Structure formats: C-alpha cells, structure tokens
Amino acid sequence: MLNLKAQPLTPEAFEDFGEVIDTRVAKSFPINGGRTQRFHDLARVEALGDGARPMISIFVSQPVTIPLEVEGLERHPLGSQAFIPMHGERFVVVVAPPGERIEPESVRAFVTDGGQGVNYRAGTWHAIHSVLDQEGEFLVVDRGGPGNNCDEHPLKVLVTLD
Numbered sequence: 690m691l692n693l694k695a696q697p698l699t700p701e702a703f704e705d706f707g708e709v710i711d712t713r714v715a716k717s718f719p720i721n722g723g724r725t726q727r728f729h730d731l732a733r734v735e736a737l738g739d740g741a742r743p744m745i746s747i748f749v750s751q752p753v754t755i756p757l758e759v760e761g762l763e764r765h766p767l768g769s770q771a772f773i774p775m776h777g778e779r780f781v782v783v784v785a786p787p788g789e790r791i792e793p794e795s796v797r798a799f800v801t802d803g804g805q806g807v808n809y810r811a812g813t814w815h816a817i818h819s820v821l822d823q824e825g826e827f828l829v830v831d832r833g834g835p836g837n838n839c840d841e842h843p844l845k846v847l848v849t850l851d
C-alpha cells in the first residue's frame with residue numbers, strides 16, 4: 690500500500706500529467722467589445738482513433754472520505770479527460786505518468802483549492818473522480834467514439850491531507 694500526503698496542485702507539479710485549468714494563472718484577452726475576458730486554450734483536448742470526437746458531460750459526484758483508499762488507477766489511451774468544478778469544489782487527484790506499468794515511486798497525489806480544474810493527458814494514469822467536502826458538479830470534457838478507452842491497473846494508495 691502506498692501512503693501519500695496530497696500536495697497542493699500547481700501547474701509545474703502537474704506538467705508530466707496534463708494541464709491545470711485555472712483562470713487565476715492563465716493569460717487572457719478581451720473580446721466582445723470588452724464585455725468578455727477570454728481565457729484562451731487552457732488545455733489540449735485529445736480525441737484519438739477512427740470515429741473519435743470530443744464530448745462534454747457533467748459528473749455529479751458524492752464526496753469521498755479522508756484518508757482516501759484508492760484501489761487502482763485507470764487511463765484513457767485514446768483521449769484526454771478534463772474535470773472542471775462548477776461551484777468551486779475541491780477534489781483529490783492521484784496520478785502516474787503514461788506507460789504500460791506504474792512505478793510506485795512515480796505516483797503523485799494532489800489536492801485542488803476549488804479554483805482549479807485538471808486535464809489528464811491521454812494515457813495518464815489517474816484515480817477516479819474524488820470530490821471533497823460535499824456533493825460536487827463537474828464539467829467533463831473527454832473522448833467519445835468506438836474502441837476501448839479505459840484501462841485499469843490495481844494499485845493500493847492511501848491518501849491523506851495536511
């Protein structure tokens with residue numbers, strides 16, 4: 690069993706796994722005559738393989754308890770997957786770099802601050818969506834289309850918070 694204390698999520702710490710989606714640290718420019726600020730191109734949506742397309746879903750998730758017992762990680766080899774909180778919800782992120790095997794020393798745990806979303810790069814191993822505190826509603830952008838897009842890898846991780 691891996692024991693990990695979740696670290697605060699930062700773009701730098703997450704760069705091997707994908708992007709952090711956060712208007713507070715993103716470049717932006719005015720559009721619509723100045724009525725709108727566009728935070729542009731915050732993450733790359735990947736939808737790979739014949740017949741693939743990006744799709745938008747909404748996840749309403751019940752909160753997890755801490756310490757969080759993770760039984761395994763999963764990956765989506767054919768596409769990215771983004772989770773964006775719709776009401777400032779915090780969530781736990783457990784990730785490992787893409788690859789056929791998961792090296793235990795490469796596994797990382799993060800906790801978001803409510804103002805952050807994540808986009809997992811295609812193939813990034815991750816724990817399933819784990820919202821904290823209360824029921825959460827998340828905008829999810831990932832890949833639709835034929836073929837298997839979810840591989841699972843058993844891995845026991847116990848995640849604590851500060």
Ligand SMILES: NC(=O)N[C@@H](O)C(=O)O
Pocket residue numbers: 763770815816817818
């Ligand atoms: N299965 C599903 O759509 N969600 C998972 O991929 C997840 O990362 O929560």
Ligand code: NI
Pocket residue numbers: 763765770815817
């Ligand atoms: Ni997933």
